[in-house]
Amino acid sequence: MDCGKVVKILQDEIDGRLPPSEAAEVRKHLESCGSCAAEAASFRRVGELVRMWSASRAGEKSLQMDALWTRVQAGIEEKRSRKDAAAWARKWLWLPAAAALAVLILLFYPSGVNRAPFHPSSFDVAVEELDSDTATVALVDRGEDLPRVIWIMENDKT
Amino acid sequence: MNEKEITGPPDEELIRAALGGEEGAFRELMERYKSRAFAVAMGITGDADEALDVVQDAFVKAYYNLKEFRFGANFYTWFYRLLVNQAIDRWRKASRSRTVRLDESWLSGEVTLPESVAHPKTPEELAQNRQLSEALTRAIAGLPEYHRAVILLREVEGLAYEEIAEVLHCSVGTVMSRLHYARAKLREALKEFQEG
Numbered sequence: 001m002d003c004g005k006v007v008k009i010l011q012d013e014i015d016g017r018l019p020p021s022e023a024a025e026v027r028k029h030l031e032s033c034g035s036c037a038a039e040a041a042s043f044r045r046v047g048e049l050v051r052m053w054s055a056s057r058a059g060e061k062s063l064q065m066d067a068l069w070t071r072v073q074a075g076i077e078e079k080r081s082r083k084d085a086a087a088w089a090r091k092w093l094w095l096p097a098a099a100a101l102a103v104l105i106l107l108f109y110p111s112g113v114n115r116a117p118f119h120p121s122s123f124d125v126a127v128e129e130l131d132s133d134t135a136t137v138a139l140v141d142r143g144e145d146l147p148r149v150i151w152i153m154e155n156d157k158t
Numbered sequence: 159m160n161e162k163e164i165t166g167p168p169d170e171e172l173i174r175a176a177l178g179g180e181e182g183a184f185r186e187l188m189e190r191y192k193s194r195a196f197a198v199a200m201g202i203t204g205d206a207d208e209a210l211d212v213v214q215d216a217f218v219k220a221y222y223n224l225k226e227f228r229f230g231a232n233f234y235t236w237f238y239r240l241l242v243n244q245a246i247d248r249w250r251k252a253s254r255s256r257t258v259r260l261d262e263s264w265l266s267g268e269v270t271l272p273e274s275v276a277h278p279k280t281p282e283e284l285a286q287n288r289q290l291s292e293a294l295t296r297a298i299a300g301l302p303e304y305h306r307a308v309i310l311l312r313e314v315e316g317l318a319y320e321e322i323a324e325v326l327h328c329s330v331g332t333v334m335s336r337l338h339y340a341r342a343k344l345r346e347a348l349k350e351f352q353e354g
Binding site for chain 2: 017042076
């Protein structure tokens with residue numbers, strides 16, 4: 001196995017990912033090649049340094065880590081309270097909404113009943129005079145499928 | 159991760175008990191993984207206080223999402239996914255105002271370090287330890303966040319490429335290329351400390 005091939009698969013060997021026969025070939029090459037052996041050592045050293053750095057920094061919060069369960073429990077309780085509050089809101093939110101709707105209806109109902117009256121001019125209207133001094137009758141035809149409406153209007157003169 | 163390191167009931171047994179309402183079982187799971195979780199969160203966020211918050215949030219999230227855990231899968235890959243995502247999110251939010259902290263605990267002697275690092279005999283060794291720690295903090299912080307996660311999960315946690323791929327939701331090829339890139343970058347940044 002030459003240096004080029006070894007350098008290419010060196011990290012796989014370090015991570016134990018090579019088949020045993022290939023790993024043995026790499027190790028054999030490293031025994032006889034100082035340059036590749038130095039390359040392998042430098043990668044291994046990086047791993048060692050990262051592990052040492054991590055272990056050292058993990059010690060920074062050892063006291064707080066001993067009490068981690070208290071923090072986690074507090075977090076669990078806090079989230080539970082939020083969830084309960086959200087569930088309660090989902091369950092009862094309709095009540096203020098319904099109350100608000102009721103208030104709105106009460107507030108605006110009078111204006112609703114004072115709307116301009118329906119006027120037959122928007123339909124096909126046939127007006128027939130009756131022999132009457134007191135009223136005019138309009139025949140409202142809203143189409144074949146709809147019932148006809150007889151509209152009786154009092155005359156002004158009455 | 160080496161399963162043989164774990165003593166006590168298997169993870170799945172604890173998960174079933176926790177799902178049945180036993181908070182103590184969840185606590186045992188947390189105790190089992192908290193140190194490793196902190197090491198990963200620390201490496202990604204680069205800040206011990208933020209790492210502590212990340213670990214807390216990840217365990218709270220795990221508690222409420224435990225019902226989504228698929229039995230037969232590894233708890234730690236499932237949990238590390240929550241943790242790494244939390245850590246990367248937090249790091250992104252904080253990255254604009256980040257400052258590199260000086261790591262004094264490197265000198266604490268509580269961790270197993272090479273003789274010259276654990277017990278510096280001369281002012282030069284002491285200064286070099288500090289420089290090494292700072293250089294590592296800077297070098298790791300200088301990696302893109304997912305590369306940082308890959309090298310920590312591999313070198314600190316000892317996860318297999320396939321497990322890292324599962325945690326980070328990417329292919330094994332992506333894990334490999336990120337790991338090779340991260341190692342090369344760190345080697346370059348730590349050239350002066352390479353003699354070991």
